[in-house]
Amino acid sequence: MLSFTIANLSELNSLSRLTALTLTVSTDQCFQENFVFPKLQSYNIGVNGYIEIPRKLISRILRIRDSSSLNAFKELFRNVERLSLENIMEHKTVVPNVDQWGLNELTSLQLTSCDDLECLIDTTREQSPATAFSNLVNLDIVAISVSNEWLYVVDLKFKKLGAAVITSIREYMERANSSSTLAQTLVHLEELWIKGSNSLEHLITEAENGDEIISNKDRSLLCWPKLKSLVIASCESLRYVFPITLAQGLPHLESVQIIDCPQLMHVFNMAKEEYGHDILLPRLQSLRLEYLLNFRNFCPRNYFVMLPSLKGFQACSIGLPRGSMTRFHIHEGLWSRSLLMDVPLQAVKELLQNVKYLTLNGVMYQKNLVPNVDQKGLNELNFLALKGGEELECLIDTTQGHVSTNTFFNLVELVIEEMNGLKMLCNGQFPKGFLQKLEKLTTRNCMEMVSLSPALQNLKEVEVINCSQLQEVFQIDEFLHDTKENQGLLLSNLTLMELNSLPELNWVWKGSTRFVSLQSLKFVEISCCNRLKHLFSPSLAQSLVLLQQLKIDHCDGLQHIITELVYDDGIETNAHLHFSFLPKLETLRISHCPILENIFQIPLAQVLPRLKSFWITDSPQLQQVFHGAKEKNGVDCAIALPCLQDLLLVNLINLSCFSSENFLISSPSLEKLEVWNCPKLANFNIQKEVNEKIQVESDQLHALKELLHNVKNLTLDGVKNQKNLIPNVDPKGLNELTFLTLKDGEELECLIDTTQGHVSSNAFSNLVELFIEQMTGLKMLCNGGFPKGFLQKLKTLEARNCMEMAFLSPALQNLEEVKVINCGQLQEVFQIDEFLHDTKENQGSLLSNLTLMELELLPELKWIWKGSTCFVSLQSLKFVEISYCNRLKHLFSPSLAQSLVLLEQLQIDHCDGLQHIITELDCDDEIETNTHLHSSFLPKLETLRISHCPILENIFQIPLAQVLPRLKSFWISNSPQLQQVFHVAKEKNGVDCAIALPSLQDLLLVNLINLSCFCSENFLISSPSLEKLGVWNCPKLTNFTIQKEVNEQVLLKELLLSKLGNSCQLRVSANCSQDYVAVGSHEEAFHVHGHIRELYLLDLSEVCIIWKDVTQVVTLKNLTILKVIDCKRLRCLFPLGSACCLPKLEKLTVKGNSKLEQLFELEDEVEVIPEKEIKFDQLKYLSLKDLPSLIDFCPRGYHFVLSALISLKVRECPKMTTGFFIDSEEYVHAKIETPQLVEQDTTEESVTDQNVVHTQTIDWYRQRPGDHLPPYKEEL
Template identity: 25%
Template structure:
């Protein structure tokens, strides 16, 4: 019946105790057919709560893949008598089997399984196994006897996780006396070793067996608090063994491990060797997380091929690199450091007793020449990232993010006695595209000392919560404007917030460039602008023209009285999103250009109907001095407006208004917002009309209309004879 069956997947079936019964499920035969597994290559078993034994005498000699999940009564997967027939097995995955005691059990007529000893196994078991994954098997003490390890010649991926009672990966019973078991084991083809959330694991292997992984590329160890190394010697023999053990390692991720004080110990976590092998760093991504005992990362290791370093929650770490190793970091592309409470500096002087702050004069400008991404978060003892002398060497830096570091004074610092030679007064970060400074309460300047910075390719600038980062008023000379254009010609996104002293965008360039007399900001390329919590901002633009602006969001700028002036409206053809909220003094969105102190309300006759032709979303909230959004003459130009939300603005009289003297020409009495989908008016206690005077509005595409708590609103929203939603003035 089943002689040619190659793939079998069964799941979520009650009553199935073994594979012998599976044939009956589909043949309808009460007494058989039992399943033939002679040709079976792939077997997936899932959610079989009554399965106690998979095979019951069946021999799957052609099996290549076995995946078992949530078989909660299963106590073993194989028996020793069938192991020799599993020569084709390539993939073995077992997960969430609550009662699983062992993967391989002794054949026994008694009810209780017996633990299989290494002496019962040939080292040639599973000769083709390439992938072994175990997860959520909480009664499992070990995977295989150590005698089997030498037979796993083709094992490439070994992942073990979330198994609370696992003591070792390779185990040995008390009476085992295996013959011809080497004291040094080699897994010659292992590429990826992953151990995660194994709270009971103590060693990689039971007994005095050393392991070598000559082709290991990725090592990840997390949440194994009892897996602690002893101290190793550093003899020549040991270093030779080390190079044999980890020559191809390209990625290390370790976390939530106690007792690890430096990288020299990491190799011993998994090799099981008490006095070696330390790690060889050949070409490496290194991620260190939750290592409370880590005091020094390298301890003499060279890092010439390090490409990525991420360090997180290493609370005793005081520095990351030393000056003697900086020249070797030529391949470093990504450096991320977060939540390291004791970190005082990224680069420290080599010193046996005490770290010294590193001065710029000790550095060559060619340090970390390939660094592309630098992120620092939550390092509260850090005063600066690098000496300013290093800045000129960061030719490829594209992303620089610094946040939540309470004592940081400047991004680039200078030691007290530094006298750098050939350090230019004007620094260029030629490839920087994204700069973010957030929640840095002590930062007062971008760079300590009198150094100006240029970012010719900066596309995104975000500055929030830096109250001491204030700028003096910039000049507007031709030289300054030329420098400005050199500095910010490609800026596409700008977000600034929670800054005192910033009165307009012209000053923002100084915040980051460190230049007192300029650079004013260029907004020629600016597409997105977010302004938040700027209590001193009175005028956004001051002559700047953001002709490519697509999104403007303004929040809590309490002294701002207008957003745009009439002379710049025609240049805002690309604007798609406009959101203004909680601006207490805002009297109008568009004001007349005026040299006098007082702004004048803009009349509809000053405007062309083609204003904001691409505006899709308009939201106003909490602007209590605003009487209307736009003159009614503008309405006919809002051809693409889809979402209009106005709320919590106590003095608003109408959405579209008209000043007393306005006599707009060619303003139709019936206005159409052809693409409006959603109209929302909420908590507007003074609103009387949708539009000033006798203008009716049609919304042919309106899908959602919400009007809440607008007690004075006299405009009627109704459906016309043609079935279109309209707002009709009384």
């Protein structure tokens, strides 16, 4: 398989064994006429355009556009399968001009904008091919201006043509014998599309000058026996489609669509009036006629159309006269769907008698459907949709006389939308069987409708939206006289009812409801029904045994949800209904009902066993949720809401109590309670059961005191009108609480205030988790002395965005995790002094269980632990992260640092005032300043990150941190005052000593402008595991020696050096004598490191050569990435002999090295390279940029083979003579360009050799379309 784009076409002829080709070329690059591929089996070629990706597997594809010469492809035309010709000029025929052999293997032909084309085939010439187009299956003709002879194909047989698309033909054949002959040849045609042919008057012309051109004997020849689909659109002059003689020749026609043909009068037409056979289209299933303004009839008036298989008829804006389509016969069992838009219904009466699915859009000239359109009552109809009509007033009018009792009897679904004139479904008495099977009724935007539907037994779903005059939904009285015949109760199958934007609605059900049951109703949603006063009578409410969801909003006149109706004579006003009321109700939402006074009456709704979510909002007259009758005092009674989880009470300004005064609320499952703006609420008693977890969001905690006594999980969101929780909310101390979250409070100042008097010593004694967020008024946890048991079990403490908090927490023994983030006034985290008097009773040290501490954005923090730390131990602390604490001067005293035996990770950043990480404190009186601590310091520390600490001078003191046994990763950056990492006291000279970092693998030093040494002068760094070393912008660094054991190999794998100034020496030493890295005033960068994998040399201004001895062959067998950038004095990268010793190099980037002349330097007097070809088998990315002195990438006399190269970038290398080429195996070669190649520029194309690319500018990516390199030529 060979894939070429803009290839060197002159060389393709030499590829005699080529079997597959994908190619895009321009006209200027086209093949020569002797271009042949003797063994080519498959190809996909695009000329002046993109290649085509076929949906089906096609082996030979040719697409040509904007060309006048096709001779270059004459050898391919013999076996091409898919041919596309666009804007091909100077060709009058396809056969023989394009191909004299007849394109007999062609299966698909597309002709677009070929204005010079006069015909497909010229059969007037001698020796015309008999097999021309013999395999053609698809023919597309688009935007062609044709003459009369265009499709003159005498004796031509399209034996396999299955689909034809003819689009935007500007002129069409006018001679009758042309079209009729063509029709006789298309015997295999299955699909025909014609669009935008504005001059087309007849698809097939039957007669010319009034005389028939096909005799009765030959009429059997005029047929398309396999045609299934016909689509004709936007043909402005089309008058008819078929001659009547073709009526019996379409036995398989299934679909006809004729759209936007304003002059069309008939589908079938005859030249003169005669009587013949009726028109039979036995398989026609779908008929669509749209925007046919002059349409008169489907066929001549003397013919009868038989459509036994028709299932769908769609008509829109067709100019039918009255009764014009009455001569239709449609099989009753199959006829199913019809869509009529802006069509006179009188013209299509016969079509509607047996229809099952009917959509009428824009009904005209009718006030009713029955009897005007169908006196029989459209009783076969299952689905009816009425849309956008202004004249229709009702579906049925029984005031005009007898109407069938089965009117709409089988209708299952009725949709009515935008029927602005419709007032009711039935004008007059309902027929006996009217809508008896209706299951779904949808009515939208019918602005004149007054009443809707009778209460039907089988109705399941009702949706009524935006009917501004509707006064009643269900009419019940009219059906009472037939109740004996009804086997079930009315509305007994109703499951869903949605009423929305009905401003005049007075009744949902009008009439006595004694024969109505809502036993199946599950979902009710009522909104914006301002005149509705009530929803259910007690008898209807009693039947709501399946109701799951009730939503009511913006009903301004609603007084009661359930009330006694004067005409509800089946239920007495004082009747006690079934004890389990609304047994399946789960969700209740009531909002914006301004005169609603209560929701339920007791004992009517004393138990709601399944209610889970209950929201009441913005109902200013609501006084009680559960209202008790006056004679019932409610003593020792409770409202049972056993499943209630979520209760919301918002903006209920007159709500005084949730239930009658002596009633309790039994709600053991309550998890979330929100109470907002209920200023009169004074009685909210939840019975003491198992109320363990609750989230409370309220501005009135005083009303919820009883609720909070025994709660275990509590969330308070938006606390108002309280300065403390204890004693104001609960004097007993909330001592059952284990989880507490406080959010978004402005007035709460502390959790507990002991200054007001006696407070329980057990306040918050069982609290385990405390989360505080956005408490902008909170200043401290405790105002006054800490109670004895205060927070003794607390394990997790998190405070966020508490901008007034100054003090946080006592140092607690059980505390495990502390996170304090963005508390702008916090000065200290842990207060220790207050607990010293109880140390004898405490079995363990303070903070001894603390494992995680995160302090962030605390600009006023001065102390992490304030007070003596002699009773504090950080023995469990593993993770510490401190950032943006600008006033913090130190972290740990030596005694605390000594206790950090489990610390694994320490991260410090953006602490502007930090002077020391570990320092002596005056109050640390049990540790003398000269005490020698344990030799194994921070024994578990693995990760240390320090960044942006501008006044930090050192990290550790020796001998305090002379050994860090587990440290693996050590990063220090952006600390301009840091002078030493390990600092030695003045009395210690450090002779023959080392800093032991046995596990260190990753060391990074960045932007440390005053760092002079890693440790004191005579100290070495023992780091046998170091793999990654980065030193960036440390201009004063003069001593950095990593000690190695004797005979131990250097393991360094990644090295980054940048901006190291004029006198810097980095040494990786074995006995300090060999294998070193030296940068600065030295010209050499470093000696040999065989294990190094990634090497980055950036902005090393003094380096002239990298390797110490350029005569030595450098072996870098593991090097994969090399970047050398802005080394201004660098002259070369490698000696040429090392080119063979880079077997794993994958990425090479060289940029901005102004004096670099060679990447691989050849020293003739010392180097002898036996092979002139050098391979880089792993190199994938090569970038050479801004190298004004670079002469060659590959020395003269050699060439490099880059077999794996993916990306090549060469820019601003004006002197470079190395060229890059690609061979037939797609290997890239680099070698010195010949003079004629050097003169060629890549941005300019040449007719003779436009594939030459100058190496001054190359941006090539292997997989990117349109990227190319010139072909490689073997040297003779």
